[in-house]
Amino acid sequence: xxxxxxxxIVKAVRDIIVHCGTDLPQDTxxxxxxxxxxxxxPVSREVIRQILENANIAKSEKRPLCQDTGLAVxxxxxxxxxxxxxxxxxxxxxxxTEQGYRDAYLRxxxxxxxxxxxxxDTVGYNLPAIIHFDIxxxxxxxxxxxxxxxxxxxxxxxxxxxxxxxxxxxxEYVKEVISDAGGNPCPPITVGVGIGxxxxxxxxxxxxxxxxxxxxxxxxxxxxxxxxxxxxxxxxLGIGAMGMGGTKTALAVHIEANPCHIASLPVSVNxxxxxxxxxxxxx
Amino acid sequence: xxxxxxxxxxxxxDTKKLKAGDTVLLNGTLFTARDAAHKRLVELIEKGExxxxxxxxxxxxxxGPTPPKPGDPIGSAGPTTSYRMxxxxxxxxxxxxxGMIGKGKRSQEVKDACVKYDGIYFGAxxxxxxxxxxxITSAEVIAxxxxxxxxxxxxxxxxxxxxxxxxxxxxxLYEQGRAEYEVKD
Numbered sequence: 001x002x003x004x005x006x007x008x009i010v011k012a013v014r015d016i017i018v019h020c021g022t023d024l025p026q027d028t029x030x031x032x033x034x035x036x037x038x039x040x041x042p043v044s045r046e047v048i049r050q051i052l053e054n055a056n057i058a059k060s061e062k063r064p065l066c067q068d069t070g071l072a073v074x075x076x077x078x079x080x081x082x083x084x085x086x087x088x089x090x091x092x093x094x095x096x097t098e099q100g101y102r103d104a105y106l107r108x109x110x111x112x113x114x115x116x117x118x119x120x121d122t123v124g125y126n127l128p129a130i131i132h133f134d135i136x137x138x139x140x141x142x143x144x145x146x147x148x149x150x151x152x153x154x155x156x157x158x159x160x161x162x163x164x165x166x167x168x169x170x171x172e173y174v175k176e177v178i179s180d181a182g183g184n185p186c187p188p189i190t191v192g193v194g195i196g197x198x199x200x201x202x203x204x205x206x207x208x209x210x211x212x213x214x215x216x217x218x219x220x221x222x223x224x225x226x227x228x229x230x231x232x233x234x235x236x237l238g239i240g241a242m243g244m245g246g247t248k249t250a251l252a253v254h255i256e257a258n259p260c261h262i263a264s265l266p267v268s269v270n271x272x273x274x275x276x277x278x279x280x281x282x283x
Numbered sequence: 284x285x286x287x288x289x290x291x292x293x294x295x296x297d298t299k300k301l302k303a304g305d306t307v308l309l310n311g312t313l314f315t316a317r318d319a320a321h322k323r324l325v326e327l328i329e330k331g332e333x334x335x336x337x338x339x340x341x342x343x344x345x346x347g348p349t350p351p352k353p354g355d356p357i358g359s360a361g362p363t364t365s366y367r368m369x370x371x372x373x374x375x376x377x378x379x380x381x382g383m384i385g386k387g388k389r390s391q392e393v394k395d396a397c398v399k400y401d402g403i404y405f406g407a408x409x410x411x412x413x414x415x416x417x418x419i420t421s422a423e424v425i426a427x428x429x430x431x432x433x434x435x436x437x438x439x440x441x442x443x444x445x446x447x448x449x450x451x452x453x454x455x456l457y458e459q460g461r462a463e464y465e466v467k468d
Contacts, residue, residue, distance in 0.1 A: 022413075041464055043284075043304070043446070043456075050408045050444070058413040064349045064359040066412040067432075105358055107349040107432055116319060118431050151364045151387075151409065183457055184364050184387035186409040238465030242386060242409055244446065245460015275410050 002079075002139035004283060006086035009141070012283055013096025016145050017072060018104040020277040021064050024055040027213040028251075028276045035188050035241075035248040044246030048188070051241070051274055062104070065275050069106035070147030072097045072129040075208055079138035089141070094129050101126040109150070132204060144211045146278035152189065155181035158203050158268035170195065170267050171230055177269045178234050178250070183243015186273035188251045190214060191234065194268040197258035202266035209254035210272045211280070218255060227253045241274070251276075288442070292340025293381040295401040301447045303454035307405065308442040313344045313384070315436040317363055320427055321371035324435075328378055335426035335435055342382035342405075343375060347432035348416065357422040357438065359412030362386040365404070369393050376402040384445055388457050397449050405445035406456070418443045 194205030240246020291311035349358030365385030373396035
């Protein structure tokens with residue numbers, strides 16, 4: 001067994017949160033730059049120019065990229081030979097989240113669902129984090145992190161189709177979700193699509209798909225082709241940057257597919273805004 | 284598409300010259316409010332009670348900023364999604380407010396109210412919180428501090444960049460822009 005100190009995890013999580021809050025990942029920055037160069041609408045080009053300038057200011061002055069600094073979402077793979085010394089892994093991630101959000105002057109955005117009371121003084125500053133655990137072989141902890149804003153989350157949807165819907169049904173559904181969303185999720189967006197599994201498996205897969213670096217190819221050729229097909233269809237919608245009209249509504253479509261029940265075809269669409277704040281560390 | 288520099292409070296003369304797609308640099312005072320604050324403000328109006336600021340000619344910015352770093356007036360401060368204010372905005376416009384700043388499409392009721400009461404819905408670039416926060420030179424909480432980021436703030440802006448989405452003539456930049464670039468098979 002390999003022992004990892006509780007505080008080591010707290011510090012590592014704190015650091016990635018601070019970094020992601022102010023520093024746009026290179027893959028996202030490059031994709032936005034390319035989108036600006038290819039966008040046909042001058043209004044949308046100016047919007048993307050402002051988004052890139054915003055990223056430059058945030059990085060050099062250590063300011064949050066956006067006032068919506070998101071809920072903290074983690075996908076954590078824990079090696080079966082790892083033992084956490086001094087506490088629970090979940091508590092360490094939450095503690096690191098709270099420290100990171102406080103230290104970088106990020107916004108505490110968690111609230112009680114009915115009274116809408118902010119939870120910063122009761123549960124903790126921007127707590128609880130949303131954590132998905134998996135157990136794998138080995139002696140390491142692998143942590144994927146993304147800050148997930150509300151505007152893009154609010155337009156996300158899921159539906160269980162009959163199997164006959166097939167690829168055409170999936171393409172139409174994703175188009176419909178993005179068309180209805182218009183400028184609300186802050187395009188040019190990244191679109192995560194989860195296919196198959198059960199209802200919740202599709203939803204979680206669509207979230208995880210957003211953690212993949214923009215510009216990387218899906219290793220599955222069939223899914224890669226489907227991604228390109230959906231991306232082309234979305235960019236025909238004309239929504240453009242911030243909905244102002246244009247040819248670059250999405251930067252990328254990422255799909256994760258799972259085996260499913262013979263009776264069903266679950267499909268989930270999770271949207272990420274133009275500034276996809278995500279990172280990945282191994283401890 | 285024209286470019287203007289305007290100072291708040293806005294008049295009907297100011298708003299009537301603007302057309303969807305025009306870009307504006309705003310100067311002067313803005314008031315911040317999101318849905319929780321709007322609910323309370325509209326309740327005050329309906330009860331005939333005094334508002335925490337002068338609504339005449341006011342421009343309301345839909346924003347919940349991050350906390351300021353030491354020495355700064357405000358943190359990052361980009362627009363939030365506006366549809367959540369759709370049920371409140373017509374009342375605000377009816378009682379003298381002349382502008383709103385947010386992101387995303389509005390309801391037909393809001394667009395109609397813009398026509399009826401000479402109001403403008405401006406869009407600011409969502410997610411450009413660091414850039415927009417820098418155009419805010421002062422900020423002061425004037426109501427509902429318990430709402431935290433959603434409190435009503437009086438802020439001063441310098442050359443705050445916005446685009447006219449809905450004008451006083453019923454035009455909608457989102458619809459116009461999309462129609463121009465949509466590819467139909």
